Amino acid sequence: MTDRYASFVRSGAGRALVKRLGLPDPPRLRRHTPGDPLLTRPALLGSATGGRLAGQVGTILTAAGVELRDPATAETQERFGALVYDATGVTDSTGLRQLYDFFHPRARAVLPGGRVIVLGTPPDECGTPREATAQRALEGLTRSIGKEFGRGVTAQLVHLTAHGDAGTATGLEATLRFLLSGRSAYVSGQVVRVGAGAAEPPADWDRPLDGQVVLVTGAARGIGAALARVLARDGAQVVALDIPAAGDELAAVANEIGGTAVQLDLTAPDAPTRLADHLASRHGRVDVVVHNAGITRDRTLGRMDADRWDSVIDVNLSSQERINDVLLERGLIPAGGRIVSVSSIAGIAGNRGQTNYATSKAGVIGLVQSLAPALRERGISVNAVAPGFIETRLTARIPLVVREAGRRMNSMAQGGLPVDVAETIGWLAWPASGAVSGNVVRVCGQSLLGA
Structure with a gap:
């Protein structure tokens, strides 16, 4: 679906009008395009006094081909592809001044399409209430920078986590590679937790x-089809599943990527x-299960019949539980396996006329958060992605005014693409991301709706 406003804005006349009127x-x-470097310009790597991660991060980024600059020696006018800051040394609120000192003079030094990453300690692992307070404050900083x-x-x-293992280091590298790359184009203002867990670096980071x-449900069209293509591009053998009524489209996707189709x-x-x-x-197994299948049956709650409620809960939530139960009971998801579920910002913020859908998608978040501790003992990670306004055939049917509001009410002032959701799920599906578990990552351009 074409975003005509965005196309107009990028024209000469459009740019002049936007600037004059202060429009989005x-x-x-x-x-991301295969073969792209993580960054085409240097990254500035800074650290608070006593930070525990700067050395490790520097080693990871250098090995990944990123050119690094030190704040003490970087040229005043230099511009950067990314600003990366180790804030783990901030142990009380007065220490937050160090972040101001790092970011304030460089607020315009990040190139268009650049990246800002702040590294911290989970507040629940901090040694004192003051340290936990300061580490929690970092969320406000990064979300504001994103806007x-x-x-x-x-x-x-x-x-x-401060209690990591070898998998933690690999999980950090996978997370940095995703967040610095073009794969994370429509992900902003997020908090990602990297814990301990089974994680294996790939032989080739271009085919992780x-x-x-990899099983992908709802793979015949939209986000599911984009998912199948991205996962296959990254080296996976994809089992694409959808309902029999979508059989022709499903077969076309499976044939395109060299996968198999299951109706x-x-x-x-x-x-x-x-x-x-x-x-x-x-x-003989399935290494990654991606629960993407979902439906909408919209009505306000007072006008909604029971069938609309039941069908949405069953497809979007209960079917995931039933599939997980059988696959786990039969041991078909091995140690090192990953489960990724598609939620929605509707499950975080709610949405008028979608009580059934929002309930199901909030339930998906509950499923992930409740399963993560139990599956950690089996070496299996489980995460969710929560898309915002994504340009699909479904959003094309939304009334114009509502559709334009959905597109513009985020830090990117535009809708995302199915590939943006697919790239995020792809990262969570990597064996190298096994230490990333229990997360809900929004793919919404930092929408103004919800948390």
């Missing part, structure tokens, strides 16, 4: 899913068993 100015987003810097610049806070068997109604009583039997006989 959607930037060109830096998206202030503009020009397609994104800003994130990464919490790294080599040898992995199955996930609400059928025997669906979990049939799916498990298929995966066991064809592959």
Whole structure:
């Protein structure tokens, strides 16, 4: 679907009008193309006094081909592809001044499409209430930077556990590689927690899913089809699943990526068993399960019939629970496996006329947060992504005024693309991301709606 306003803004006449009237100015987003470097310009790496991560981060970024600059020696007028700051040494509120001293003189030094990453300690792991207070304050900083810097610049806070293992270091590298790259173009203002867990670095970071068997539900069109393409591009053997009515579209996607197609109604009583039997006989396992299938049946709650309520809860939430139960019970998701579920910002903020949908998507967040501690013992990670306004056939049917509001009410002043959701799920599906678990990552351009 074409965003005609964004196209007009990028014309000569449009740019002049936007500047004169102060209208929303959607930037060109830096998206990923295979073979792209993480950054085309140097990154400035700073640290608070006593920070525990700057050395490790410097080693990771240098190995990834990123040219680093030191704040003490960087030229005053130099511009950067990213600003990265280790704030783990901030142990009380007075120490927050160090972040002002680092970011204030460089607020315009980040190039368009640049990245800002602040690294901190999870507040619940801090040694004192003052340290926890200061570390929690970092969320306000990064979310504000995401709204202030503009020009397609994104800003994130990464919490790294102080009780890590080898998987934690790999998880940090995977997270930095995702957040610095064009894969994270429509992700901003997020808090990502990297804990301890099973995580394996790939032989080739351009194909981080080599040898992995990945199930994608709802794969025939939209976000699901984009998912299948991105995961296959990254080396996965994709099992693409959708309902029989979408069989032709599903087959086309599967043939395009060299994957296999499974026609199955996930609400059928025997669906979990049939799916498990298929995966066991064809592959012997499934390394990644991506729960993308979902429906909407919109009405205000007072006008909603029971069938609309039941069908949305069943497809969007209950079917995920049933599939997880069978696959885990039969041991088909091995140690090092990943589960990724698609939620929505409607599940975070609610949405008028979508009580059934918002309930189901909030339930997905609950599923992830409740499963994460239990599955950690089995070496399996589970996360969710929460898309905002994404340009699909469904959003094309939204009335014009509502559609334009959805596009502009975020820090990017535009809707996201299905590939933006797919890239984020792809990162969570990497074996290298196994120490990233229990997260809900919004893919919404830092929407003004919700938390």
